[in-house]
Amino acid sequence: MDSDDELSLSSHALAALQEFKKEEEERIKHFNDLKAIAEADDAKKKEITIHEFQEDWQLSQFWYADETAATLGHALLAGADEDTVIVIASAPSVYAAIQKFPEEEIPTKHIYLFEYDKRFEVLAGSDHFYFYDFNSPDNIPEKLKHECDRLLIDPPFLSEDCQTKSARAARNLLTTDKTSKTASGDLKFKLLSCTGERMKGVIRKAYPETRITDYLPSHHNGLQNEFRCYASFESASWKFLPESEQVNADDEI
Secondary structure: OOHHHHHHHHHHHHHHHHHHHHHHHHHHHHHHHHHHHHHHOHHHHHHOOHHHOOOOHHHOOOOEOHHHHHHHHHHHHOOOOOOOOEEEEOOHHHHHHHHOOOHHHOOOOOEEEEEOOHHHHHHHOOOOEEEOOOOOOOOOOHHHOOOEOEEEEOOOOOOHHHHHHHHHHHHHHEOOOOOOEOOOOOEOOEEEEEEEHHHHHHHHHHOOOOEEEOOOOOEOOOOOOOEEEEEOOOEOOEOEOOHHHOOOOOOOO
8 A cells, every 4th residue: 555545545534533523513512402402491301302312332222113112101101190100211212202292191290210321311300310320229219219110121231130230220119019009990010121032031030020022122223132022011012922932930041
C-alpha cells in the first residue's frame, strides 16, 4: 500500500468518525430537549415513544416490537383495580406502551419502572422510576418490598447468574399473598418473565408458579435467540403449552 492509499483511507476514516460524532451530538441534543419538555409538562411524557431511546447493546438493550409491548402491557393491566401495584423490570418498552393506552384502560396509577439505564426516568418520572441493577437484588425500595402484585421481569442477559439474581429481586418485590382478588374478581397476583427459550430450566426453578406459554415475544430489530413468555396465568393473548412440553424443575439448562 502506497502513501496515497494510506492518506485516502485515513481521510475516509476521519470523515466517518466526524459523521458519527455529529449523529451522537444530535441524539444527545434531541434527548435533552425531550427531557426538558417532559419536566416542564408531565402530560408530554405520554408523547415520548421507546424509539426516542437508542438501544445500548452493551447493556443488552433490545426493545420489544410495538405489538409485543402492547400485548404484555394489556396482560398486566387486565382485571387490575386502583389498588393494584405493578412493577416492570428491565422492559422499558412495555412501560412506554402502557403510557400510550387510553386513560380508561389504565385502572391503577401504581405502575413503576425498574431500570438500570437512568435515561428512562424521563419516561416514568421520578415518582415512578427506580434505578435497578440485577447484581444488587436486595436493593429494593422499602415502599415496594413485598408490595408488588403484578410483575414483568425481563433479565437483560441470558445467563444463569443474571436470571437467578433477577429472580431474587422478584421475590423481594412480589407480595406473598397469591389469593387476593381485585374489584373485578381477578387474581391480583400475576407474574411474567420474558426471556430466552434456552433459559426455561432456570426459569422453572426460579418461578415454579409459572409455565411456558404459546406466546412468542418479538423485538423491534429482531433477535437470533428465540424468546418465550413464561407466566403464572393465561390471558386473552396466550395459553399454557401442554404439560408434555413443559420443562421439569430438575431439568438442566
